[in-house]
Amino acid sequence: MADDKWLYEISSKKKLLDLNFREIWRYRDLLLLFVKRDITTVYKQTVLGPLWYFIQPLFTSVVFTLVFNNLGNIQTGGVPPFLFNLAGITAWNYFKECLTKTSSTFTTNQGIFGKVYFPRVIMPMSVTISNLLKFGIQLVILISFYIYYRASGVTIAPNSHLFLFPIYVFMMALLGLGMGMIISSFTTKYRDLNVVIGFAVSLLMYLSAVPYPVSEARGKFPEYVANLVEYNPLTQIIEGFRYMILGVGTFSLAGFVYTLLICLALFFIGLIIFNRTEKTFIDTV
Amino acid sequence: MGIILKAKNISKQYRLGLVGTGTLSHDLNRFWYRIRGKEDPYLKVGAANDRSETATENYVWALRDINFEVQEGEVLGIIGKNGAGKSTLLKILSKVTSPTTGVIKTKGRIASLLEVGTGFHPELTGRENIYLNGAILGMNKKEIASKEEEIVDFSGCAMYIDTPVKRYSSGMRVRLAFAVAAHLEPDILVVDEVLAVGDAEFQKKAIGKMQDISKGEGRTVLFVSHNMATIQNLCTRVMLLNNGTVDIVGKTEKVINHYLKKFRNEEVVKELSLRTDRNGDGRLKFLDYWFVNASGERINIIPSGITYKMVIKIENTTAFALKNIRISVGIDDNHERRITIFSNDLMNQEIHFKPNETKLVKIFVPENPFQSGKYHFTLFTSIDQQVADWVINAGLFEVEQGDFFKTGRILPINQGNILVTHEFQ
Structure with missing residues (x-):
């Protein structure tokens, strides 16, 4: 029998980007079932159920408003500080959830990964998708407060950049997924990163202009910190997100393109590293 | 009928001991060799896989230069002592881990059954878990939907099918899981000793189903077991692994006898x-x-x-x-x-x-x-x-042989191993 008719090959050779998109497509039902599982099981046997989705951002916004705006006197450009913080936190939460949940992909799923093969990337992808539900719910709260503030006479209005909204969500997903995949790959062998991720994420929030606008950072931070904040792609995403719904802050096309490129780059780097790891991680995890 | 799967020089190396700072330095060293285009230095070392010997090196070959071919439609049994490399081979075949060296080429989709009920979620109902588990094993929604009734039927859990799996007894869980797995239809099925589960009635059913799959449907199956009776029942050919290498491949009866002679007596000779x-x-x-x-x-x-x-x-x-x-x-x-x-x-x-x-x-x-x-x-x-x-x-x-019946006649070969005094009247 001719050797060229083989359908599959299992070997140790690693290609740089060995992604079999056809295979991922074949497993699309699995992706959807994982999403469904995550959504239906997350708040089983809790009393308040999905209400927890509301509580966390509301309390955080209240605390931020008290600390940063009342106490720290940060200016939010005429927008009610509470709404300003809620918008930032809503966007940040989605990124954070994607990052922290995907960064433990290999370690939390080693039981199932050790017994059966499917394209491993299905797992972090499903996490990113099922988190959209939580994001959606939190968006509903944001919109409710938005309407409430408008009704009570505050002049806020979304602007024409709102059509970029899906792209912003997409960028957050790419960034969370990309970074999460990189971290999860390294944690299979070296658990040190697991320890780091917990506090690194909360520190990153302060470098991503969540509780303050970029203009404040420019004015009050030392030069190099302000640069760090501004070149952080997350800052661009959060600032852009607030710009299109609240009309405060800045938006530049250059910044937007820069962010998109960084997100795509990190996503592909993550994908490559993840793919290299998935072949042998079960031996080292 | 042709060759559906071919393994060439499959080896798998493991590091002994703990993952620690030594691992990092080895990793860096390996990386340094790789960017200079040289071969991995640690592939040259490594001891043969013999559990009882004291480890003298940091690396061990769980499998070393395994070569075999599988014909379409055959049921190949894989036997060996604990630690002979059976599970490692199965893991490589099912793509859970990749070999250190060597290639396996196949002409069909492989589905593996290293465990029943992988990915079962306790909070989901039996029916939801059928879909989830089926998809994990490589079926799509349509395939599962067309077999749903059969699966529920086979499992014998129809009454509980819309109850969360966490309320199931462990036996019911296994039945449901096996039912899903048994309705997989890959070209090549890789099975570990998953049959040793459930009660006697279910085991009989499970082995019967395995026989249907291999004999009736002509599916190619690779089957690992310690139970010689099951191996003899199901397999057409058997491969014996010993310390990570292929000891012998051949007709079931011949290999089993060889195995029992070689390893059973090893235990018994000790006082x-x-x-x-x-x-x-x-x-x-x-x-x-x-x-x-x-x-x-x-x-x-x-x-x-x-x-x-x-x-x-x-x-x-x-x-x-x-x-x-x-x-x-x-x-x-x-x-x-x-x-x-x-x-x-x-x-x-x-x-x-x-x-x-x-x-x-x-x-x-x-x-x-x-x-x-x-x-x-x-x-x-x-x-x-x-x-x-x-x-x-x-x-x-x-x-x-002795004169049990006091007639000078003896029992023909292959007519059982128990003699009973009897009388025709």
Whole structure:
């Protein structure tokens, strides 16, 4: 029998980007079932159920408003500080959830990964998708407060950049997924990163202009910190997100393109590293 | 019929010991060799996979240069001692991990069953888990939907199908999981010893289903098991692994016999009193055994039909008198199937031990009922239902043909291994 008719090959050779998109497509039902599982099981046997989705951002916004705006006197450009913080936190939460949940992909799923093969990337992808539900719910709260503030006479209005909204969500997903995949790959062998991720994420929030606008950072931070904040792609995403719904802050096309490129780059780097790891991680995890 | 799967020079290296700073330095070293375009330096070292030897190197070859081919539609059994590399090979075949060197080429989709119920979520209902588990095993929604009824039927859990799986008994969970797995339709199915689950009725059903899959539907199956009887039932060809290499591949009967000769006797040659692989609290200890014929002479080979005694030397290791003792000898044929047991319990006979007494317990057999061949036995004793000593595969005896029926006729070969006195009327 001719050797060229083989359908599959299992070997140790690693290609740089060995992604079999056809295979991922074949497993699309699995992706959807994982999403469904995550959504239906997350708040089983809790009393308040999905209400927890509301509580966390509301309390955080209240605390931020008290600390940063009342106490720290940060200016939010005429927008009610509470709404300003809620918008930032809503966007940040989605990124954070994607990052922290995907960064433990290999370690939390080693039981199932050790017994059966499917394209491993299905797992972090499903996490990113099922988190959209939580994001959606939190968006509903944001919109409710938005309407409430408008009704009570505050002049806020979304602007024409709102059509970029899906792209912003997409960028957050790419960034969370990309970074999460990189971290999860390294944690299979070296658990040190697991320890780091917990506090690194909360520190990153302060470098991503969540509780303050970029203009404040420019004015009050030392030069190099302000640069760090501004070149952080997350800052661009959060600032852009607030710009299109609240009309405060800045938006530049250059910044937007820069962010998109960084997100795509990190996503592909993550994908490559993840793919290299998935072949042998079960031996080292 | 052609070759559907071909493995060439498959090797798998593992690092012994812990992951620590040493790993990092080895990783860096490896990386340094790679960017200069050189071969991985650690592939040149590594000891053969022999569990009992003291480790002398940091790396071990769990598999070394495995070559084999699988014909379309055949059921290939894979056997070997614990740690021979069976599971590693299965993991490589099912793409859970990749080989260190070598290539496996296949012409079909492989689905693997290394465990039943992988990915079952306790909060989801049985039906939801059928879909989830099916998708994990590689089916799509349409395929599962078309088989849903069959799966529910086969599992016998129809009543509970819309109840969360966490409310299931462990047996029900296994039944449902196996039902999903059994309805997979890949070109090549890789199965680990998952049949050793569930109650006897379900096991029979499961093995029957495996037979259907392999014989009826002509599917290619790779099957790993320790149970020689199952292997013999299902497999057309068997591969024996030993210390990470292929020892022998061939017809089922031939390989199984080779395996049993080679490894079973390894255990048995050790003197009984020196065996350390025993269970129980040790209040009683089996020291030795032998066989004597009717005139009291020791015999090594027992002809069928003769009168003999089995003598077992047992020590009471305590300073107390012991009573309420059960002693049994479980006799297996050379396919590890239990044939019968001798037990004082069955015969309603009491045995006592005085403090520190070493006693010869004799079992009288008026007519040796075994057909010629080798028989292994397991020794077991308990005091008040508490296991005192238990040695699996404690010894063996050989039976040669004898005039059991007192007619000069003997049982033809392959007509069983038990002889029963009978009369046609």
